[in-house]
Each structure stands twice: as structure tokens, then as C-alpha cells.
Amino acid sequence: MQLIEGIHQIEVPTPFPVGAVNCYLLEGSPLTLIDTGVKSSLAIGTLESGLSEAGYSIEDIEQICLTHGHVDHIGLARTIMNRSDRSMNVWIHQMDSERLIDYEGYIDDRMRAYHRIATESGAPIQEGILDSQPALARYFLKLGESVEEVRFAEDKGMIETGLGALTVEWAPGHSLGSVCYALDSKKVLFSGDHVLGDISSNPSLDFDGILGISLLKYFESLEKIRKYSGYSVYPGHRNVIGDLAARIDDLLADYERKFNQTEEHLGDVPTTIYDLSRKLYGEYDSGQLILALAETQDLVRVLESRGQAKLLTHNGILCACK
Ligand SMILES: [Zn+2]
Incomplete structure (x- = not known):
């Protein structure tokens, strides 16, 4: 057209x-x-x-x-x-x-990054991110060169x-x-x-x-x-x-709304990034897991940079609180 x-x-x-x-x-x-x-x-x-x-x-x-x-x-x-x-x-x-330049290497890197973010955010094992990774990698490998x-x-x-x-x-x-x-x-x-x-x-x-x-x-x-x-x-x-x-x-106004929502869900007791993502995004399916975790981490990081939240590690898991 x-x-x-x-x-x-x-x-x-x-x-x-x-x-x-x-x-x-x-x-x-x-x-x-x-x-x-x-x-x-x-x-x-x-x-x-x-x-x-x-x-x-x-x-x-x-x-x-x-x-x-x-x-x-x-x-x-x-x-x-x-x-x-x-x-x-x-x-x-x-x-x-x-x-x-190295499409296969990039897919490997991404899979490692997905694994890392799921683990550090406290995603439960039943989310299946680890089991589905080899199939996901094979799927992506076919789509590029x-x-x-x-x-x-x-x-x-x-x-x-x-x-x-x-x-x-x-x-x-x-x-x-x-x-x-x-x-x-x-x-x-x-x-x-x-x-x-x-x-x-x-x-x-x-x-x-x-x-x-x-x-x-x-x-x-x-x-x-x-x-x-x-x-x-x-x-x-x-x-x-x-x-x-x-x-x-x-777009900027949408993010301000998300910052406000995130802040509302934070209390004095640390909550894992995974649990916080469920509060923010509800019943998303496992295909949306990485995106939800990544955005939740980022929202908390921005709030932290504004002095409105704390990001900490609790029992090896990333958590957020007021
Ligand atoms: Zn695109």
C-alpha cells in the first residue's frame, strides 16, 4: 500500500x-x-x-x-x-x-535472562518457565538468521x-x-x-x-x-x-497511572516481585510472565529512584515494600 x-x-x-x-x-x-x-x-x-x-x-x-x-x-x-x-x-x-551478527547466541542469552528474572522475582515452579525453555528457543531459532x-x-x-x-x-x-x-x-x-x-x-x-x-x-x-x-x-x-x-x-500519563497503582499495592511487609505482578496484572497467562515481571521490577525501581519504594532481597528473592 x-x-x-x-x-x-x-x-x-x-x-x-x-x-x-x-x-x-x-x-x-x-x-x-x-x-x-x-x-x-x-x-x-x-x-x-x-x-x-x-x-x-x-x-x-x-x-x-x-x-x-x-x-x-x-x-x-x-x-x-x-x-x-x-x-x-x-x-x-x-x-x-x-x-x-550471532542470532543463535542471542537466543541463548535471552533464555538465560528469562530464567534469571523468573527465579530472582520469586515466580513459582509451576509457572513452567524452565520446562518450556528448550521448546521456546527452538521456536525462535526458526524465525531468524x-x-x-x-x-x-x-x-x-x-x-x-x-x-x-x-x-x-x-x-x-x-x-x-x-x-x-x-x-x-x-x-x-x-x-x-x-x-x-x-x-x-x-x-x-x-x-x-x-x-x-x-x-x-x-x-x-x-x-x-x-x-x-x-x-x-x-x-x-x-x-x-x-x-x-x-x-x-x-504514554507518559499511562506510566504515571501504573506508578500510582504500584505504590498503592506496597505495604510495610516486603512482597515478592512475582506477587506484586499478580496484584498489578491479575490472571495473566504464562506467556506474559516475563513481561509482567520485567515491568513490575522496573516500576518499583523508578519508584525507588523517587524515594517512594524500596527494592530489597529477601531470602534470595527480589521484594518491594514502602
Ligand atoms: Zn516489533
Whole structure:
């Protein structure tokens, strides 16, 4: 579907609850694809038919710009490179590049991180996170592939496309190496999963802690792109965002509500992060466990940084209290 002259959106299906990922084709030379979809025959077929509707084939793609290193965005990069007979630039921010350069290693890392967060948060054994891990890892491994030869999309760097230069805006939060690409010539911002129209960006899920509390980093990154209010915002999932400033304000207000709710559930007696997550999110299923624990930890950390909560270790388990 052509969004404006020279820019086509292709909705590529994923097996995840979020639904399709939006890939964007920028016409002209070099013919540029922003994000790729997962590696599946359904995704390849959909990408092919979207490209052909715009008058192109996979073999015509000359450059790939990735908004971040999650598999729904990077999974097909290797397949597209293999189908091309020319050398191709694949751009990704350095902090997400390891995920692409060594996809298998990244999946191993993630599984270890999931195990760690479930254990340290006090999730009961019946949540089954340990038993289901090998199957989960096998499932993810099928959906992506490594690309060793990448170029780093650096903050404020410029990448030439057929429609003008893209400016890279590093926006850590959803992942450490998330970027937005601004196309000033068309007043368009490709926001990846940093800002989505009607769903959360889940900025707590990349909980490495290297950059500090990921929620706070995410808030900084939201303010960083506020200057693109007035641009059309083309996100990684769902619909185009018309009013960026309003969306940023909504997201910040949502989090303030969550901080208040979290504070209300805290008492003088320490409660485990797992128990607190059940109070906050109710009867979520085991597929949502890691996300719920990661966000609960982050909410408490932010409250602690404001002097409104304490995070402590009790019998080896992370707990929170007033
Ligand atoms: Zn995504």
C-alpha cells in the first residue's frame, strides 16, 4: 500500500500476538527496505507480493535499515541478502547488532535472562518457565538468521536513500539499540517499536540494566523524538500515528497511572516481585510472565529512584515494600 509518493507499507505477518510487522519500501536508488519481518514462508510470500504491487521484487532491494534487533524486524535480512547478487548495506544500531551478527547466541542469552528474572522475582515452579525453555528457543531459532556483515546506524548519522537522507535517532528503551529514522524530505518518522499507536512498547523487556533503569531511559528517548511532532509517524506495528506529541503525552500519563497503582499495592511487609505482578496484572497467562515481571521490577525501581519504594532481597528473592 502506497502511503505517500515513493513510500509503500507492506504488512508482513508474524506468529506473535502483536500481529503483522510494518515494513516500508523507499523508492529510488538505493531501493531501501525498513525492517524485514520474520523468516517464514508466509512472511516471504507476503513481502514478495507487497513488493510486486509496488513494481519490485526481493532481488531489487539494495539496502536494509533495521529499527532494532527483534526477530519480527530482522528475521528475513539474511534471506533478502542471499537473493541479491550485489553487496548490500544492512544498517542496525551497534547495541542491537550482536543479535543479528550471532542470532543463535542471542537466543541463548535471552533464555538465560528469562530464567534469571523468573527465579530472582520469586515466580513459582509451576509457572513452567524452565520446562518450556528448550521448546521456546527452538521456536525462535526458526524465525531468524544471522547476518555477520552489518553497518552501524549511529546516533545522528545519515543514511542515503532514493528519497533523501534518513537521520538516525538512537532511542533506547524498547531495546538498547532501538532507532527511529527521520526522512526530513517527506516529514516522515519511521518509529520502529519505540512509539506505537495503540499498544505499549514494552520498554522493560530488554532488562539488561546496562543503561540504567530501562523505563527511565525510555522516557528520555520519548522526549528526544518529540521534536518530530508534525511529522507523519510510521510505526513498526499497527496504524500510522498522526499526532506524535499527543501519543507521547498519553504514554507518559499511562506510566504515571501504573506508578500510582504500584505504590498503592506496597505495604510495610516486603512482597515478592512475582506477587506484586499478580496484584498489578491479575490472571495473566504464562506467556506474559516475563513481561509482567520485567515491568513490575522496573516500576518499583523508578519508584525507588523517587524515594517512594524500596527494592530489597529477601531470602534470595527480589521484594518491594514502602
Ligand atoms: Zn516489533
